[in-house]
Amino acid sequence: MAESLTLLVDNGSLEPAATLALRGLAVRLSGRLGRPVTPVSLLHSSGIDPKALGGEAAEIVFPALERRLAAGQNDFILLPLFFGPSRALTEYLPENLARLRPRFPALRLKIAPPLHAARDNRLAHILAQHVRDELDSTDTGRVALVDHGSPVEAVTAVRNELAQQVAGLLGSRVAAVTPASMERRAGPEYDFGKPLLADLLAEPPWNAGRVVVAMQFLLPGRHAGHDGDVAKICRAAEAAHPGLKTHMTKLVVEHPLLLDILADRWRQAG
Template sequence: MAMPDSQICFLFDNGSLRPSSTLNLRATARLLGGVLPAPVRPVSLLHSSAVDAAALGGERAELLEIAVRKWWGENPGGEAVLLPLFFGPSGALTGYVPARMEAARKAFPLARWRLARWLIEPGEADEGVAGALAAEARSVIAAEKLERPRIVLVDHGSPQRAVTAVRDHLGAQLRRLLAGDAAEIGVASMERRPGAEFAFNEPLLATRLRTPPFDAGDVVVLLQFLSPGRHAGPDGDIAAICAAARSERPGLHTWMTEPVGTAPEVVERLARRFAEGRDKPVAAGGDFS
């Protein structure tokens, strides 16, 4: 399908005050731009515009709504495909983004937008993204010369049950993919909201690393994160959780993987989501999914 000149892909993440997160987003956008028939602009929902431009190669980060408004101002009838760099259907994708985009579009009556899907749908059998995670685990196992360690897949944690379902789906895929590499594979969340209604996030990583059999021996903490930042960086929250657990369990040794946002399998999935989003029925007035 030929692409109109007035169509663009806005690849967006949640945003971070850590420069490494924006730099990683830009790297993913460059890779994606090499395979898409439309320009790709990396943007964030929040936070990133506050990062000093000097830490970002002299180019300040852009926020989604501001960038889309500016582009519509230059392309009044343009079609914007919004492509989320998210594993699952967070509240930002099901509520915040559609509301903000419709508010923005009211100033541009001819403008159109489509919101593409997130990376993982538990009903899909494709194991590409799980394969990228498995490759990260195997890389650590090989580099550290580990013998069938235990592996914990850890995500951020979410108030949306559907997001945790993505974590559990990836965990099940990893049990198949890494059956010959690991003694045992579990899942965990970095954090959760208080209250019984959010217990579906359990177990927390801090609990998992203090509970047999994951409280002793070699444990690879497999990051279900797409970019480094405050949580997944080398000095981030997950590293601190692991260090605290090791201090209480002298026999525990933890090893952290890298985020997977620039993995070829993730870029391929993003390209597929773009194609799906591009071909959704759309009319002036917004997203008609």
């Protein structure tokens, strides 16, 4: 029997940098696990011109599965590059797998848990270390831990728990750690996503002094790139409040501890 093929799955992006970073992570994880890891995206990435990806087109998860099933590969481990239980994991993947199974009854697929887990604070250690990298020896600035923003309250709860853990790890090194969303859906039913980063940086005392924006983003792209949406929010806040200086941290993919977390999630699925 052929061994399971591991698919490392991100949400997907139209930005080439996201797919290239996903591929790099898959190579490093393959070295850690000692077996192939294939990078695929949930959506979007197939729209990238292959010329921007070294001539190799990005793969989308369900077409990638179908091609390999048709070639005789039936066993898979799907390793999500997601912080928490997004609808991609709780709805989109199960619904589409249910439609795929009648055509490929030999399909055997295990979905690993998302990155965040109870009693595992390694994500917080990554975020805290990235904040420390932006501090000097006397810094007691504020920290805004920002994620994309989710319509799923359980995903936002992961972000809020991470902010609490980061605050505990940083202690007196900073004056405060507050979670924020890059964006949120309109309506009171989505108020759990407050505050928006833009709103936070407009309010005292966050609109003055040094604020480290801790990036709870995995890969670069339209939101988290050097000229992405979060950077634009920070620049706009600084223009409106000349006494404010923001410092964005590195992305989670840039920390080697992410490999340890992914390897453990992979073992949990196996």
